[in-house]
Structures are given as C-alpha cells and as structure tokens.
Amino acid sequence: MIEVKQATKIFSSKQGPAINSVSFDVKNGEVVGFVGLNGAGKTTTIRIAVGVSLPTSGTVLIDGHDMTTEKAEASKSVGWVPEIPNFEPNAKAWMLMRYLAGFYGIDRTEATKRSKELLASVGLSGFENRKIRTYSQGMKKRFSLGVSLLSDPQNFLLDEVLNGLDPEGIHFFRELMRGQKRVNKAILLSSHILTEIENIADRIVFIHRGHVIKTVTREELRAHEGIKGVLRIILQNPDEDAISYLKTLGGDLQVQRNEIVLSDFHGDSSQVNAELVRKGIPVREIKYEKTGLEEYFFDLIKGADARR
C-alpha cells in the first residue's frame, strides 16, 4: 500500500512548490491512475514516493514504512519504472540487473538466474548481453520493468510508462498491470492522457499545478453525464438475432449496412464480443471509444484554475 501524506516539494524559494500538500493512497489490489498535464507534479510525487527525491515536507508510507526515515526498508517493496529510464549506459543488461539484485540481498547465483528469467519475461530474451546504450526507449522501459520486478515488490509506481510505446508494448504493460493487480499488488500509474488509463484504473487522482484537484472511481467517471461510451461493431452479417441482442445492452443503436454503432454504452466490450461469438455471429471488428473524457479533464482543470 502506498500512502502519500501532505507531500510538498519546493525546488527553489523563487518559485512556488512543485507539489503542495499532495495526499492520496493506493490500496493493495488497486490500480490508481495519476493524471495531470505536463508539469502538474506527477513525476515529482512519484520520485518522492520511490525515494529518489526528498520531500520538503510531508511523508510517503510504503506498506507502513516512511520512505524518508526508513528508506531501505520502504524501498524493498517498491518497483519503479520511470518515464525515461536512466541506467548505466555502458553496462550489459543482465550484469546490471545482477548488480542491482545485490541490493535486495539476492545472492549472486540466484541473481544471475533471476536476471535472465526476468529479461526473458519482459521480452528482452536475446538482448541480455547487449549494452543498455544500444537499447531503444521501449526496450529500456521493458528493462526498467524487469528491474522493478527483481524483488517481486508489493507496490509499483509506473511513471508515464505507456508513453512512446508501440501497440504491442502498450498491450504488454497493460496485461502486466492486470496480472499484478490480480495478485493484490498496489499500482500507481501516471499519465497525462486520461483516455490512456481510464479503462485500467480503479481510481483516478487528478493533479494540477501541484495540487490534487479530484479523485474519482472508475464508476463515478463512467456515470458522469458528459462521458459516453461508443461501441462500434462490424459484423459479417448483421442479422436480427445480433441486432436484438445488441439492443438489450441499452443506449442508442444505429445500423449502417454491416456496421452497428451503439452510443452511450457503459458495458464491457470484451464481454459483448464474447457473447456475439458464443451466439455464432461472426465479428469482423469491435471497437470501444469514450467521448467526453478530455472535456471532463479540461473542465476539472478550468475549475481548479478558477478557484485559485
């Protein structure tokens, strides 16, 4: 569990605080989205939470251990993937991972074995002997994820990890987060794009100009009247059976040849797909989009700015 309590960071007395009395928590088995514009304070908060930056005031508790005063103990159960991973560029991947494993008390033989396994599990099999400087940004993120998994930590802090990844990479990270959530891990996932994390986060903490301006659950977000889900399905043969099933899902249904658009949809698109397949209705394509999320986000920001 991650608890951020009244965290404030002032880099320079000439400027205002980068974050000011930021408080939120991430419970075990929960994915919390941390959303804000660039410069809102997401990375500053995460850096304080993982112990690479010191708070000017406030505390961060990791499984009850203060990251400032009990750094070594708190860091044991933290996995951090920064937006731009920055490792020793001239080190070979598996050797660097083995070196970092030493900090977790993992013996050399075990560290070597685990490093190679983790590199394979994050899709870097065959690249173990390459130097980090030869890695692409996506590979560095995968490597960073592998390092964060070294100690099988209880808590993950993922800073803009989906940024700059190809679709396969995004899918990989999403699946990994779902898997970790299933085993009761606490995950904080930051992004400046709400739509990117809306469908994976259980809660979303909005931060703007160093202040937490709103925390909403996924249900609260979906229930917001301005936010609508649009499900686009292309069927090979949109027959009566298919139409009558889709009508039961609620919302406005429009049929244009073999494309069916279901507006104001709030369900799970994967379940719809599964049901259609079960009914023997061939699905060519199924796509779920949300409208109004960005507007919601900008309204929050405008409201916060107006209050200041």
Place this chain on the structure above:
Amino acid sequence: MIIRPILYDIKKTITSKTVLILIAIVLLISLAIIPLTSIGSTGPQNKLFQAPILYYHDVNLGSYHYLAYFSNRYGDPISGVTVTVILQGPQNYTKTIVTNSSGLAFVGINAPNASYYVTLKEETPGETFSMTLPPTASIKTTVSRAVLALSGQVISTVVDKHNASKSDVQVFYAGDYGVVPSSYSLYYKVVATPFYCSGSCLTEANMTKLGDLNNYRDVFDPSIPSGLSDTDEVFFALFNQTGSAVQSSNFGLVELRHPRQPVMESSIASFFFSTILGLVIPLMAIIGSYSSYGKDRLTGVLESVLARPVTRLGLATSRFLSSLIAFTIASAAAVGVVDLLLNSIGGSFLEQSYVLAIIAGLLVEVAAFTGLIFLLSHLLKSTGALLGISIVFFIVLDFFWGLIILLLTRLLGGTPGSAVELQSTIYSDFVNPAQFLAVINVYVFGTLNGIPIQPSDYGVTLSTIVLVGLVWAVAPLLTFLYLAVKRD
C-alpha cells in the same frame, strides 16, 4: 545489507575501464623512476666513493707506491677506473693503472729518491677527477716501508646495503710494503659526549672487537645497541698484531644510524613522489571520481541505484569508499613498484617508515580530491561544469600553486629564500591537498626548495601533519555526505 553494495561498488569501480586505465597509467608512470635513477647516477651523489690513497716509499729500491680503492657508496668495488699518478720533480714520471675486479689499483713508479709534486687523476666514462697529493718530500716516515693514508680516512662509513637508513664501517688498509694486511683487528667503543681521551684510552682492552681485517678492505656492521643517546659517538680503532692502534676514527651515532644527507634513492624517491605521483594521483582521483560518481549523479544514473533498498548515506559512503580503496590500492602499488625498482637498481629498499608515510600521504590526497569531486557533483548542475571546474582545480592546485604563492609572497615583500617565503610556502602547502606529499618530504628530509630547514620552526611537525591530513581526508567527505543525505 550495506556490505554487499559496497563490495559490488568496489568491484565495479576497480574494474571500470576508466579506473583500470588510470591504474595502468600510474603504474607505467612509476617506471619513470628508472630514467630518473640513471639521471641521478651521473649526479654528484653517485660519484665514485674513493677510499684514502695509501702510500709508501721504498727507499732501498727507489720506488714510490700508491694504492687506491674505488667503490660505490655501499663499498662494493668498481673495476675499470683509470688511475694515473704523475710525479713532477727533477724528472717527470707518469704511470697509469686500471682498477682490477677488486676495485684496487696498485701504482708503483720507479724513480730516484727526490722531491716530487704528485698529482693523481681518476677517470671513469664521463667523469674525470684530479687531485693533488702531498709532495713526497713532505711525507716523513720513520719506516720507509710503512703505509700511510694520504687522503681521507682509513676507517670510513658506507651505506648499509640492506638498510639504507644506517651506515656500515669500511676499513681500507695495507700492511708494510703494501701487502695484504694480516692480524689487524677493528675495535669500537660507544662514548657519551663530550668525551675526553687522555693517554691510552683507546686500547683493545677497553673496546669491543668488531672483526679482523684480512684483506685490503672490508666492511663491518657495528650493530650499535639500542637505547643510546643520539648525541653519543662511536670510536673505531684498527689495531695491528702487536696491539697498537694504527688508525682511529669517530662518528656520531646519528651518522651511523641515519645518513646526514638523504641517500640517492630517498632523494630521487622524494622527488618522484612529491612531483610526479603528487601530480598524477590527484588527476587520477579527479577523473576516477568523476567517472564513478560525479557523472552518474549529474546524469541521473545514480537514481536507478538509489531506488533500491539502500539509504542515501549508505550509497554515498559505498561509492566514496570504493573510489578511495581503488585509488589507494593503485597509489600504494605505484609506491611499491618504485621501491622495488629502486632496490633492484640501487640495492636497497626505502626506509619502511618513509614508504608508509608516503602511502598515508597519498591516501590523504586521494581522499581529499575524491571528496572534493563528490562534493562538487552535488553543487553543480551539469557534467560539463563538473569536468571544467575539476580541471581548473587540478591545474591551479598542481601546476600554478607554487607560482601563485611565490608571486603573492614577492608582492608582500618576501625575498628569495627568505624565512617569509619559506613560511608562506609551508602554509600554502598545508591548505593545498595536492601539496601534502611535499609537506611530508619537508618533515622527513628537512629541506624546502633545496634549502635545509628545521621543519618544526615552520610549523611542520608530526602533529600538524596528522592534523592537516585528517582535515583534508575528512572535511570534504563530511560535507559531501551532508549534501548527499540532506539534498536532492
């Protein structure tokens, strides 16, 4: 938990390319002692060590005999020295002999009894020396066959081969008609000064026997007992078969234990350590510290380590210690190589306490510069700034420091070699970690800029050196650790 990261960091630091290259450079530079030694060997400290010229005049045969012995400063014979004796009188006579494998040259000149002026020339490759010996007429001997020492002392000191910090006693003598001496014995006696000897105080009975002389020359180790005062003196006397003292000499105890002047190896070593290693080690510490910490910190790479279960203090300490250990090992290895080379060239190791003092001095220099670079990496914002300031630091402290202090002293009215200038130099060396070895050399050898001084008169004592060393080793480290723990 902290041990493993420290071990990892030490290994990582020592095996990093930059550090390995630097260590290799330092070790290669230590080989520069070889040409330095050969330069030193042509200097005045390594010239031929000449025992006295022995002389006898065979009146019956009408011949003048000169016996010379040449050695190095350890008393080892040197062959191949060309010795020429020129007699100038009613008629001139010249004879040239080359020293044999025993370092001896017997020069006998058949010349009628007369008064001659005598000149002796010694020639070795690259060196010629000429001396005037007493005219034959001025040498009054009661027995014409008896051998006399014309120059220097029959009993002299040479550097102990196995311990350059002490001296042995060399005796060069011959029996009547220049034959190999037999049944001569060397005795010694330690006396407290002032010592007044009246009559026959130097007799075999009240002296201790050191050994027999069974050749023209021999070297004796006096093995002076400990617990004596440095002001004590040691009297040596050579007795013949009848128990009469034929030669005697006395030396201060200090001279026998510690040569008054630094021996050649110490002199070259002190120059090498303070000038060359004193230059290279700070450079190694600067580049190595930049590579092992400064660069990682300023590029953010260190954060990938700090995110692990390690405290800020633990990580900072482990990085500092690993750098310190790596560079100290390299420095100590360089000193060891120099000592081994000096031993193989000159035949003796440096005094152990001096070697330890130099290694301790290098440790202080490494700690100071490592601490300063680590500290600067918390004050500066870019690797370029850190490198730039480090290089400026190095150039000023290592190359221009002496010049700056000299100019300042002159501006303040100091004259060359004046006490003010010497004092300014000492004070400035105290505040410059790159000059710490120079301060140690001042303390050990009692010279500054080639001028003999009493170090304590200028504040150079063991306690001030230890204090300054501790300050330089600890102050940058503590400031660095404070910044590493308290600031991002």
